[in-house]
Amino acid sequence: MSQHEIATRxxxxxxxxxxxxxxxSDRMFLLVLAFFxxxxxxxxxxxxxxxxxxxxxxxxxxxxxxSYNWLYLVYPVIGIYLTSLFVRHVVKDNISHGxxxxxxxxxxxxxxxxxxNTWSSVIASAITIGFGGSVGAEAPIVLTGSAIGSRxxxxxxxxxxxxxxxxxxxxxxxxxxxxxxxxxxxxxTLEVLMIDLTMASLLPxxxxxxxxxxxxxxxxxxxxxxxxxxDNDWTVERVPASILLGITCGLVSLYFIRSMNAxxxxxxxxxxxxxxxxxxxxxxxxxxxxxxxxxxxxxxHAINLLLNGKSETDWNQxxxxxxxxxxxxxxxIYLSLVLFTKVFATSATNGGGGCGGTFAPxxxxxxxxxxxxxxxxxxxxxxxxxxxxxxxxxxxxGVMSGVMxxxxxxxxxIAEITSGYNLFMPLMIVSVSxxxxxxxxxxxxxxxxxxxxxxxxxxxxxxxSVLTLMNMETVIDRDYQSVDADMELGQMVHxxxxxxxxxxxxxxAAGHLLGEIDIIRIRHVMFRTELYHHFHxxxxxxxxxxxxxxxxxxxxxxxxxxxTQADWLPVLDADRCLRGYxxxxxxYGMYRKMVRDFSQE
Numbered sequence: 244m245s246q247h248e249i250a251t252r253x254x255x256x257x258x259x260x261x262x263x264x265x266x267x268s269d270r271m272f273l274l275v276l277a278f279f280x281x282x283x284x285x286x287x288x289x290x291x292x293x294x295x296x297x298x299x300x301x302x303x304x305x306x307x308x309x310s311y312n313w314l315y316l317v318y319p320v321i322g323i324y325l326t327s328l329f330v331r332h333v334v335k336d337n338i339s340h341g342x343x344x345x346x347x348x349x350x351x352x353x354x355x356x357x358x359x360n361t362w363s364s365v366i367a368s369a370i371t372i373g374f375g376g377s378v379g380a381e382a383p384i385v386l387t388g389s390a391i392g393s394r395x396x397x398x399x400x401x402x403x404x405x406x407x408x409x410x411x412x413x414x415x416x417x418x419x420x421x422x423x424x425x426x427x428x429x430x431x432t433l434e435v436l437m438i439d440l441t442m443a444s445l446l447p448x449x450x451x452x453x454x455x456x457x458x459x460x461x462x463x464x465x466x467x468x469x470x471x472x473x474d475n476d477w478t479v480e481r482v483p484a485s486i487l488l489g490i491t492c493g494l495v496s497l498y499f500i501r502s503m504n505a506x507x508x509x510x511x512x513x514x515x516x517x518x519x520x521x522x523x524x525x526x527x528x529x530x531x532x533x534x535x536x537x538x539x540x541x542x543x544h545a546i547n548l549l550l551n552g553k554s555e556t557d558w559n560q561x562x563x564x565x566x567x568x569x570x571x572x573x574x575x576i577y578l579s580l581v582l583f584t585k586v587f588a589t590s591a592t593n594g595g596g597g598c599g600g601t602f603a604p605x606x607x608x609x610x611x612x613x614x615x616x617x618x619x620x621x622x623x624x625x626x627x628x629x630x631x632x633x634x635x636x637x638x639x640x641g642v643m644s645g646v647m648x649x650x651x652x653x654x655x656x657i658a659e660i661t662s663g664y665n666l667f668m669p670l671m672i673v674s675v676s677x678x679x680x681x682x683x684x685x686x687x688x689x690x691x692x693x694x695x696x697x698x699x700x701x702x703x704x705x706x707x708s709v710l711t712l713m714n715m716e717t718v719i720d721r722d723y724q725s726v727d728a729d730m731e732l733g734q735m736v737h738x739x740x741x742x743x744x745x746x747x748x749x750x751x752a753a754g755h756l757l758g759e760i761d762i763i764r765i766r767h768v769m770f771r772t773e774l775y776h777h778f779h780x781x782x783x784x785x786x787x788x789x790x791x792x793x794x795x796x797x798x799x800x801x802x803x804x805x806x807t808q809a810d811w812l813p814v815l816d817a818d819r820c821l822r823g824y825x826x827x828x829x830x831y832g833m834y835r836k837m838v839r840d841f842s843q844e
Contacts, residue, residue, distance in 0.1 A: 259399070263399060269405075270443070272399075273405060273408065273409075273447050274446065274447055274450055276392075276395050276396070276399070276409060276412075276447075277409070277412045277446075277447035277448070277450040277451045277454075278450055278451070278454050279395065280388065280391055280392045280395060280409060280412045280413050280416055280451050281412065281416035281419070281420070281450065281451035281452065281453070281454030281455040281458070282454055282455070282458055283388075283391045284384070284387070284388035284391060284413055284416035284417045284419075284420050284451070284455050285416065285420035285454070285455040285456075285458040285459045285462065286458070286462075287361075287365055287384055287387045287388065287391070287417070288380075288384045288388075288417060288420040288421045288455075288459065289420075289459065289462040289463060290365060291365045291368065291369055291380050291383070291384055291387075292380065292421075292463075294365075294369035294373060295368075295369055295372045295373045295380060295540070295541070297373070298369065298370070298373025298374065299372075299373050299540060302314070302318055302373070302374065302375075303318075303539070306564060307564070308560075308563035308564050308568070309563075309568060309569075310564075310568065311533065311564065311565060311566055311568075312533075312536070312564055313533075315375070315529065315532045315533040315536060315539065316529045316530070316532075316533050317529070318374045318375045318529075319374055319375040319376060319377075319525065319528045319529045319532055319539075319592070320521070320525035320526075320528070320529050321374055322370055322371050322372075322373065322374020322375055322376050322597065323371060323374075323376060323521060323524060323525060323528070323592060323595045323596045323597035324521055324525070324596065325370050325374070326367050326370045326371045326376075326596055326597050326598050327517055327521060327595075327596030327597075329366065329367055329370065330363075330367055330596070330598065331517065333363075334359055334363045334367070336357065336359065336363075338359075338360070338363050338364050338367060338383075338386070338598060339593055339598060340382075340690075341364055341382035341383050341385060341386030341600055342382050342385055342386065342414075342435065342436075342600065342690040343690050343691075344356070344360075344386060345385065345386060345389045345410060345414060345436060346436065346690060346691060348389075348393065348410065349407055349410060349436065354393055354396070354403060354406035354407040354409075354410045355393055355397060355406065356386075356389060356390040356393040356394070356410070357390070358390075358394055360386055360387065360389075360390030360393075361387055361390045361391050361394060362387070364383035364384070364386050364387050364598060365383060365384070365387055367383070367597075367598035368380050368383035368384075368598045368599050368600075370598075371592060371597035371598050371599050372540050372541060372599055373540070375528075375532055375539045375540055376528070376540070376592040376597040376598075376599055377528065377531075377532065377538045377539070377540070377542070377585065377588035377589050377591075377592050377604070378541075378589055378592045378593060378597060378598075378599020378600060378601070378603065378604065379541055379599055379600045379601065379602040379603025379604055379606075380421070380541065380599065380600070380603065381417075381418070381421055381600050381602035381603060382599065382600020382601065382602055383598060383599065383600060384417045384420075384421055385413075385414045385417045385418065385600075385602075387413075387417065388412075388413030388414055388415075388416050388417030388420075388455075389410045389411075389413040389414045389417070390413065391413050392406075392409035392410050392411075392412050392413030392414075392451075393406060393409060393410050393413070395409060396409040396410075408443075408444040408447055408448070409447075410436075411432040411436055411444065411448055412447050412448050412450075412451035413451070414428075414431065414432050414435075414436055415428035415429055415431060415432040415448045415451050415452050415455075416428060416451035416452060416454065416455035417455070418431045418452075418656075419451070419452040419453075419455045419456045419459075420455035420456060420458070420459045421459075421468075422467070422468060422656060422659065422660045423456050423459055423460065423467055423659070423660065424456070424655065424656055424659035424660050425449075425452035425453050425455075425456045425659075426452075426655045426659060427652060427655045427656035427659050427660075428448075428451075428452040428455070428456075429448055429449060429452050430649070430651045430652050430655050430656075431649065431652045431656075432448055433651075434647070434648070434649035434650075434651055434652050435647055435648075435649050435652060435688065435690060467660055467661070468543055468660060469543065469546060469547055469550060469660050469661050470547060470550065470551055470661070471550045471551065471632070471636055471661035472551070473633070473665050473666065474553070474630065474632070475630040475633060476665065477633070477665065477666055477668060477669050478627075480626075480627045481627060481629055481669065482672065483626065484617075484620060484625075484626065484627070484629050484634075485637065485669045485672040485673050485676070486672060486673075486676050487616075488612075488613060488616050488617075488634060488637055488638065488641060488673050488676075489641050489672060489673040489674070489675065489676020489677045489679075489680065490676055490677070490680050491612060491616055491641075492609060492612055492613075492638055492641025492642045492644070492645055492673060492676075492677040492680075493641070493645045493676065493677040493678070493679070493680025493681045494680060495582075495608060495609075495612050495642055495645070496605075496641075496642050496644075496645025496646045496677060496680075496681045497645070497680075497681055497684050497685060498586070499586050499601075499604075499605065499608060499642070499645075499646055499689075500646060500681075500685055500689050502586040502587070502590070503586055503589065503590055503601065503689065506586070506587060506590030506591070506594060507590060507593075507594060509523075509594070510523070510524065510590070510593075510594030510595070517596060520594060520595050520596060521595050521596050523591070523594070523595065524591040524592065524593075524594045524595015524596065524597070525591075525595050527587060527588070527591040527595075528588055528591040528592055528595060531584050531587060531588045531591070532588065534565065534566065534580075535565060535577070535580060535581045535584060536563070536564040536565050537561055537565075537581050538581060538584065538585060538588045541603040541607070542585075542603065542604075542607040543603070545561055545581075545607070545610075545611075546606065546607060546610045546635075546639075548560055548561050549561070549610050549611070549614045549631075549632065549635045550610070550632055550635055550636060550661070551632070552631075552632060553632075555571060555574075558574065558631075559571045559574060561574070561577070561578070562574065562577060565577070575615065575618060575619075578611055578614060578615050579615060581611060582608060582611040582612060582615060585604055585607060585608050585611075586604070586608075589601060589604045601646065601689055602643075605642050605643045605646040605647070606639045606642070606643060608642050609638040609639035609640065609641055609642030609643055610635045610636070610638055610639045611635075611638070612638040612641070612642055613631075613634040613635040613636065613637050613638020613639065613641070614631050614632075614634065614635040614638065616634060616638065617629045617630070617631045617633075617634035617635070618631055620634075633666060633669075636657060636661060636666065636670075637657075637666065637669055637670060637673045638673070639653075639657050640653040640654055640656070640657040640670045640673055640674045640677075641653065641673040641674060641676070641677040642677065643656070643657075643674075644673075644674040644675075644677045644678045645677040645678060645680065645681040646681075646688065646689050647688045647689065647690065648678060648681065648682070648685075648687065648688035648691075649678075649688070650671075650674035650675050650677070650678040651674075653670075653674040653677075654667070654670045654671050654674045657670055658670055715791075715793075715794065715795065715797060715800065715814070715825075717833070718825050718826075718829055718830050718833060719814055719822060719823040719824070719825055720743070720744070720823050720824050720825065720826060720829070721822065721823040722743060722823075723742070723743075723744060723748060723821075723823060723824055724738040724739070724741055724742040724744075724747060725747070725748045725749070725750045725821065726738055726747055726748070726749055726750075726760070726780045727749065727750065727751065727752070727780065728749055728751070728757055728779070728780050728781040728784075729779055729780070729781065730779065730780045731775060731776055731778070731779055732765075732768065732769070732774060732775045732776075732777070732778040732779070732783070733772070733775030733776060735747065735760070735780060735783075736769060736775070739762055739769070742762070744811055744824055744826075745761065745762050745763060745810055745811060746759045746760065746761055746762065746810075746811045746824070747759060747760040747762060747780075748760075748813060748821055748824075749780045749781070749784045750821055753820065754820040754821055755818075755819050755820055755821070756787070756790075756813055756815060756819065756820075756821045757781075757784065758781075758784030758785055758786055758787070759784060759785065759786075759787050759813065760780060760783050760784050760785075761785065764785075765783050768783075787809075787812065787813050788807035788808075788809040788812065789803045789806065789807045789809065789812055790812070790813055790815055791803060791812050791813065791814045791815070791825060792814070792815055792816075792817075793814060793815065793816045793817065793822055800812075800825065800830065801830070804827050804830065804831075809827065810826065810827050810828070811824045811825070811826055811827070812824065812825050812827075
């Protein structure tokens with residue numbers, strides 16, 4: 244792009260910005276943007292699901308249900324290969340772990356997402372899932388919606404706090420649009436993205452959720468992803484079974500998270516060997532789908548079979564197209580194997596080069612967990628009868644709550660997408676029980692644990708959130724006067740006169756910090772000219788009270804200042820060279836300002 248084009252583009256944006264500031268208030272403009280974010284998120288969700296359905300129907304529409312299908316060994320490999328080519332040669336960026344990328348953008352990148360995130364995940368996940376990749380479309384759409392919000396905010400030069408709200412609007416609109424569940428979209432933003440919804444940000448998120456839901460109804464009619472008809476009302480006698488199901492879902496969630504991370508570590512070893520990853524992932528995925536066709540794609544067809552079945556004949560349809568067809572006596576074995584292998588199919592899809600999320604897999608595993616649990620409960624006549632389809636629904640809420648650490652999202656999402664409000668009480672019981680179980684073993688969700696290990700996860704703890712949002716780069720003072728160890732006091736006085744700090748670093752020729760001179764402590768000799776040739780820097784320097792390292796989390800920086808009560812602390816890079824100093828006054832001033840902005844309505 245030429246300099247003239249850049250100048251013209253900048254001038255065009257400036258004129259729009261000036262007009263907007265003059266004619267539209269900030270709050271009203273935010274609501275307008277929230278509306279368009281919700282609309283575009285709904286459009287993206289509709290396009291993605293339409294592409295997935297089209298590809299899936301073209302590839303598997305003529306498959307027979309009475310025997311196995313060899314093409315299950317081929318399609319998934321083609322899908323992840325095409326996706327990997329698209330990502331490597333077109334996108335040229337990593338687009339996996341969509342929700343984790345949103346969390347990182349909020350905490351470490353001022354809520355700024357890249358432009359290609361508004362479309363790249365849609366195309367990549369459509370190819371992956373349409374060809375059978377055993378992942379979900381929700382995380383890619385959430386990333387797309389959040390990127391739309393982020394890019395609109397950047398276009399109109401909005402501040403970081405407003406950008407964060409628009410990112411939340413995009414995520415909430417995506418969930419609301421996909422599932423036609425506006426309350427779940429709102430709660431998802433609160434629980435999973437951990438954005439504190441003040442009165443100033445609550446209304447825009449609601450606008451985005453309602454807009455996305457309404458337009459999704461316009462695009463696709465009144466049908467929902469899952470259908471459910473309550474045949475057996477919940478009774479208080481089923482509380483023990485509901486609690487036990489919740490605990491089981493929590494343990495299954497733990498298995499899912501731990502296994503997923505272990506598999507990702509295996510594929511990460513071949514980071515620079517894409518064809519090795521494709522070979523391993525493709526073989527694992529295609530073999531599992533050939534043995535268990537229920538693992539093909541998002542798995543929503545299998546979920547609906549378990550939710551709507553009324554007899555063994557209905558439930559046995561889940562064996563169609565597999566080696567188990569015609570053997571209903573193996574139904575429980577089949578369901579258990581699918582439940583166990585789903586995590587390997589999901590990790591093989593993403594690890595082999597595909598693109599997708601763990602949202603749908605958690606719903607899938609939850610449904611199978613609830614059905615298997617209820618069937619075992621009834622087979623062993625543990626207590627009062629529990630309806631399998633009801634507990635399959637409850638299991639979806641339980642595993643989602645455990646995997647995402649989001650009991651409210653699990654409760655409201657399942658209630659909204661199935662109109663299962665009559666099961667609201669057991670949904671809450673199972674979701675809370677699952678969450679209380681998983682937090683014993685894993686303090687963070689599957690999305691947040693990667694960032695939590697790096698100290699970059701935003702939480703609802705205001706102090707921690709503010710420190711996470713703070714960036715060391717913005718508080719480092721690089722305008723310092725350094726001296727070498729052999730410099731005489733007389734020469735140091737000239738350095739001190741130009742220094743803005745109360746310390747004078749002593750460095751070697753390579754820039755390594757040897758020590759520092761506290762100007763206040765040497766004032767008894769600093770003004771005695773007769774001593775200017777008697778003292779050298781090496782005689783007057785002392786060790787710093789503490790040393791900060793480049794990239795250190797701001798929580799650790801604050802702890803260092805609290806521990807040492809120092810006015811200035813040096814920052815060293817990986818080679819132990821001095822990068823600059825951080826002032827206690829400056830960092831505490833910025834902290835107070837961010838707390839005020841963070842808490843402002």
